[in-house]
Structures are given as C-alpha cells and as structure tokens.
Amino acid sequence: MQIGDLSRATGVNIETIRYYERAGVLPPPARQSNGRRSYGAADARRLGFIRHARELGFDLSSVRVLLALQEQPEASCEDASRIAQSQLEAVESRLARLLSLRDELSRMISECGRGRVSECRVIEALAAGQTQPHG
Amino acid sequence: MQIGDLSRATGVNIETIRYYERAGVLPPPARQSNGRRSYGAADARRLGFIRHARELGFDLSSVRVLLALQEQPEASCEDASRIAQSQLEAVESRLARLLSLRDELSRMISECGRGRVSECRVIEALAAGQTQPHG
DNA sequence: CTTGCTCCTGTAGTTACTACAGGTTCTAGC
DNA sequence: GCTAGAACCTGTAGTAACTACAGGAGCAAG
Numbered sequence: 001m002q003i004g005d006l007s008r009a010t011g012v013n014i015e016t017i018r019y020y021e022r023a024g025v026l027p028p029p030a031r032q033s034n035g036r037r038s039y040g041a042a043d044a045r046r047l048g049f050i051r052h053a054r055e056l057g058f059d060l061s062s063v064r065v066l067l068a069l070q071e072q073p074e075a076s077c078e079d080a081s082r083i084a085q086s087q088l089e090a091v092e093s094r095l096a097r098l099l100s101l102r103d104e105l106s107r108m109i110s111e112c113g114r115g116r117v118s119e120c121r122v123i124e125a126l127a128a129g130q131t132q133p134h135g
Numbered sequence: 136m137q138i139g140d141l142s143r144a145t146g147v148n149i150e151t152i153r154y155y156e157r158a159g160v161l162p163p164p165a166r167q168s169n170g171r172r173s174y175g176a177a178d179a180r181r182l183g184f185i186r187h188a189r190e191l192g193f194d195l196s197s198v199r200v201l202l203a204l205q206e207q208p209e210a211s212c213e214d215a216s217r218i219a220q221s222q223l224e225a226v227e228s229r230l231a232r233l234l235s236l237r238d239e240l241s242r243m244i245s246e247c248g249r250g251r252v253s254e255c256r257v258i259e260a261l262a263a264g265q266t267q268p269h270g
Numbered sequence: 271c272t273t274g275c276t277c278c279t280g281t282a283g284t285t286a287c288t289a290c291a292g293g294t295t296c297t298a299g300c
Numbered sequence: 301g302c303t304a305g306a307a308c309c310t311g312t313a314g315t316a317a318c319t320a321c322a323g324g325a326g327c328a329a330g
Contacts, residue, residue, distance in 0.1 A: 004276065014277090015319060023317080034326060036277055045262070053261050056236055060317070066261065081247045088240040091233055098230050101191055105223040112216045126191070126201065127184050139307065149308090150288060158286080169295060171308060195286070 001039040002032075010047045017047065025050055025063055058087055136174040145182045152182065160185055160198055193222055 007014045020026040026047060030038045046067070053063045062083050069080050108126075142149045155161040161182060164172045181202070188198045197218050204215050243261075 002277075013319080016317085018278095019318060034277085036326085049262050054317090056239065056261070070262075077247055081244060084240055084244050084247075088237065088244060091237050091240060095230070095233050095237065098226055098233065102223065102226050102230060104191065105219055105226060109216060109219050109223060112212055112219070126188050127180070127205075137308075148288080151286085153309095154287060169308085171295085189286090 001044070003037050003039070006039045006044060006047065009044050010051060012047055012051055020047070020050060023060055025060055025067065056087065057091060058083070062087070136179070138172050138174070141174045141179060141182065144179050145186060147182055147186055155182070155185060158195055160195055160202065191222070192226060193218070197222070 001009070003014050003017055006012075007017060012020075017026065021028055026043065029043060032038050049067070049070075050063055053066060054060075058066070065083060066080060136144070138149050138152055141147075142152060147155075152161065156163055161178065164174050164178060167173050184202070184205075185198055188201060189195075193201070200218060201215060
C-alpha cells in the first residue's frame with residue numbers, strides 16, 4: 001500500500017499522514033526500492049485509531065499514551081480510563097460554555113431590529129459584555 | 136493609560152494587546168514622548184468588545200467586520216446579524232458533536248472493566264471507531 | 271518521449287496567541 | 301547622584317495540528 005492508498009482507505013490527508021510520522025504517532029514505514037513509503041493493514045488500523053481518537057477530541061500526546069498502552073496488554077487499564085475521564089470533563093465544560101453561548105447568540109439575533117447598526121442589538125450585546133464578570 | 140493599565144482594566148494580556156494591534160483589530164495608539172503606548176477609554180471599550188466577541192467564539196476576521204460595522208452607524212444591521220447567525224450555526228453543530236462525544240466517552244468509561252488493557256473498553260472503543268462512517 | 275500523476279524532502283504558512291531575548295526608560299530608595 | 305527593579309519597547313520564535321507549496325524524482329500510458 002502506498003501513501004495515497006492509505007489516505008483513501010482511512011480518509012486521512014497524505015500530508016497529515018507524513019505529519020503523524022514526524023510527530024511520532026505513526027511509525028516510519030518500510031520503503032519500496034524507489035524510496036516510497038509502504039504500508040500494511042496494521043498501519044491502516046493504527047491510523048484509524050488515531051483518527052477516531054482525534055475526532056473524539058484527544059490531543060496527539062494523549063493519543064501517544066493510548067497507543068503505548070495498547071502495545072502492552074498486561075498493563076492496567078486505569079491510565080486509559082483516566083485519559084478518557086479527563087477528556088469527558090473537558091467535553092462537559094465545553095458543552096456548558098457552548099450552551100450559554102447559544103442562548104446569548106439566539107437572544108442577540110432575535111433582538112436585532114434589522115434596522116441601522118446604531119440600533120443593532122448584536123453589536124450592542126457584544127459591547128455590553130465587557131462590563132459583565134467572566135470566569 | 137499605559138499598556139499595563141489597559142491590561143489590568145480589561146483582563147487582556149499585554150502581549151495579546153500588542154498582538155491585536157499587529158493584527159489590525161486595535162488601532163495603533165498615540166505614543167508618549169518616551170515611545171510608550173498611550174490608551175484612552177475608547178481603547179478600553181474596543182478591547183472589551185473584542186474580548187467579549189472572542190469569548191463568544193467569533194474569530195478575529197469576524198471581529199474586524201463587526202468593528203467596521205460599528206463605525207458606520209448608518210449601515211444596515213444585516214451584516215452583523217448574518218455574522219451572528221453563522222456563528223450560531225457553528226455553535227449548534229459543535230454542540231451536537233460534543234453531545235455525541237460525551238455519550239461515547241461516558242459509555243467508554245462505564246464499560247471499562249478496570250482490568251488489563253487487553254480487556255479495556257476505552258481502547259477498544261477507539262479502535263472500533265475506525266470502521267464506522269464519519270461525516 | 272512527453273504528459274501527467276504520485277511520490278519525495280524540506281520549509282513556510284495558518285490561527286490566536288504566548289514567550290523570550292536584548293535593550294530602554296521610569297520610579298523608589300539610599 | 302546612583303542603583304535596583306519594574307514596566308515598557310521591538311523583533312523573533314515557539315505552540316498545536318495541521319496544510320500548502322517549491323523543486324525534484326519516478327512511473328505508466330499514449
């Protein structure tokens with residue numbers, strides 16, 4: 001499998017695959033006699049794992065830890081669970097934040113009189129925010 | 136007001152204030168005779184506006200547009216409303232995505248047997264994801 | 271044998287900052 | 301007047317996770 005095939009198989013950009021190799025989450029693959037990268041099914045599985053973890057919001061350093069854990073099946077599961085737990089907490093706090101943003105944006109839009117900017121609630125809402133406390 | 140005062144007044148990092156000047160969202164301020172930046176109340180208001188917009192998830196190019204609109208009060212409100220509307224849509228889609236991530240993470244964690252990695256549902260859940268379609 | 275595709279390396283650009291190096295200026299205390 | 305230490309200045313580089321491009325090589329088809 002050349003890099004283009006792996007890209008099509010996994011939906012991951014070619015440049016991103018090479019980036020993952022530089023970043024140390026994909027091992028340097030074997031090379032064909034002409035110097036081109038040669039991948040196998042294991043690489044596709046690993047890349048699929050990485051892609052899914054990234055889509056779940058794990059950063060590459062967490063992915064590295066998860067991959068290392070995966071390679072020692074006798075190790076404890078707690079590290080993986082802890083990473084997922086902290087990821088869940090981050091997701092919960094992003095959720096709470098986004099919910100309040102949605103409310104504020106909805107309110108801004110519904111209050112916009114569709115008149116002149118001087119009467120526009122959108123800009124006023126943004127300007128008003130500066131006096132409110134923020135955590 | 137020197138840059139440090141403005142920073143304390145708005146809660147925006149000094150380096151970030153200088154960055155905003157380079158990025159063209161804060162106008163280059165007057166300088167004291169010693170070359171130091173000198174700000175007024177209008178700058179603090181503008182920076183508060185920028186900060187609030189950034190907290191709402193607007194990127195700097197949207198902030199630039201909103202600021203430009205703000206400066207021509209005779210213009211139509213529709214541009215501002217449209218920016219807020221597209222922002223709302225982005226927030227809604229991020230919300231939907233995060234909600235499903237939360238469910239998947241919760242499930243992963245609750246199914247983790249807290250045994251060996253070989254039985255770990257967290258890693259398995261990530262590996263399994265690769266065969267599922269993603270939009 | 272030329273066109274065009276895929277691949278290679280290496281570097282620079284992206285966003286929104288943040289951090290540092292190396293230098294100047296101001297302020298307070300002695 | 302002198303010195304220590306803030307606070308400020310410019311300019312550059314680092315961050316994450318890519319993305320894009322320059323410039324060159326190999327390969328397959330017509």
